[in-house]
Amino acid sequence: MNDIRITPVCAFKDNYVWVVSRGASAVVVDPGDARPVAEHLHAEGLQLAAILNTHHHLDHVGGNAELVAERAAPVYGPDDARIPALTQRVGEGQRIAIAPLGIEFSVLEIPGHTRTHIAYYGAGMLFCGDTLFACGCGRLFEGTPRQMHDSLAKLARLPDATRVYCGHEYTLSNIRFAKLVDTENPLLAEWEREAAAQRARNEPTVPSTIGREKAANPFLRCSEQAIARSASKHAGHALADAVEVLAEIREWKNSL
Ligand code: ZN
Ligand code: FE
Numbered sequence: 618m619n620d621i622r623i624t625p626v627c628a629f630k631d632n633y634v635w636v637v638s639r640g641a642s643a644v645v646v647d648p649g650d651a652r653p654v655a656e657h658l659h660a661e662g663l664q665l666a667a668i669l670n671t672h673h674h675l676d677h678v679g680g681n682a683e684l685v686a687e688r689a690a691p692v693y694g695p696d697d698a699r700i701p702a703l704t705q706r707v708g709e710g711q712r713i714a715i716a717p718l719g720i721e722f723s724v725l726e727i728p729g730h731t732r733t734h735i736a737y738y739g740a741g742m743l744f745c746g747d748t749l750f751a752c753g754c755g756r757l758f759e760g761t762p763r764q765m766h767d768s769l770a771k772l773a774r775l776p777d778a779t780r781v782y783c784g785h786e787y788t789l790s791n792i793r794f795a796k797l798v799d800t801e802n803p804l805l806a807e808w809e810r811e812a813a814a815q816r817a818r819n820e821p822t823v824p825s826t827i828g829r830e831k832a833a834n835p836f837l838r839c840s841e842q843a844i845a846r847s848a849s850k851h852a853g854h855a856l857a858d859a860v861e862v863l864a865e866i867r868e869w870k871n872s873l
Contacts, residue, residue: 632647651681
């Protein structure tokens with residue numbers, strides 16, 4: 618599998634469209650904008666084998682129709698009428714074989730950011746859209762704290778070495794927030810230095826790994842004493858469980 622290449626195509630202000638290629642075939646994850654993706658495929662001489670969508674937000678699906686208008690390819694995504702040009706509706710546990718690349722992805726349903734959000738896991742890679750970010754998580758637009766908690770816990774059960782490809786470059790601001798919540802965690806300062814150096818070189822800070830997220834991402838650590846303590850201090854009262862902790866720190870981050 619080491620002839621698989623994963624390239625970020627930047628779109629809008631901070632979106633990453635992930636292009637997974639092998640030889641002359643490519644899978645494109647969450648093409649919010651067709652133009653930079655088409656330019657990349659053309660420049661690299663890549664044929665579009667499939668589009669994978671994690672959720673219906675326009676910055677992830679806005680390029681679907683234009684990309685498949687000019688090149689026939691299946692468009693995978695959750696069963697959600699809000700996704701344009703969708704041809705393959707997929708759900709929990711389903712496997713997707715991308716024949717030209719010789720890769721198989723399995724689908725995980727991870728509601729919370731949106732009602733129908735899914736992730737794709739295969740070949741040691743996780744494409745998780747706007748649910749799990751490097752050192753953070755997505756906003757709860759359509760889901761409950763319980764759903765987001767369970768979705769993040771599901772992702773945390775993947776192998777530690779799994780590379781996590783999320784949909785946005787939010788890492789530095791996420792780490793800055795994490796330091797407010799998880800004040801004693803030495804991994805955060807370390808990660809901040811590394812991420813700042815990457816951004817200074819104009820490199821992505823993504824992918825991270827599941828192992829790193831479990832050790833440093835406060836939204837995956839809501840059962841830890843240190844996080845619970847900061848969250849209840851911020852709330853001004855005791856919090857009953859990890860779900861309430863997650864709800865509190867998500868609100869806290871929204872308020873900054
Ligand atoms: Zn989104
Ligand atoms: Fe997004």
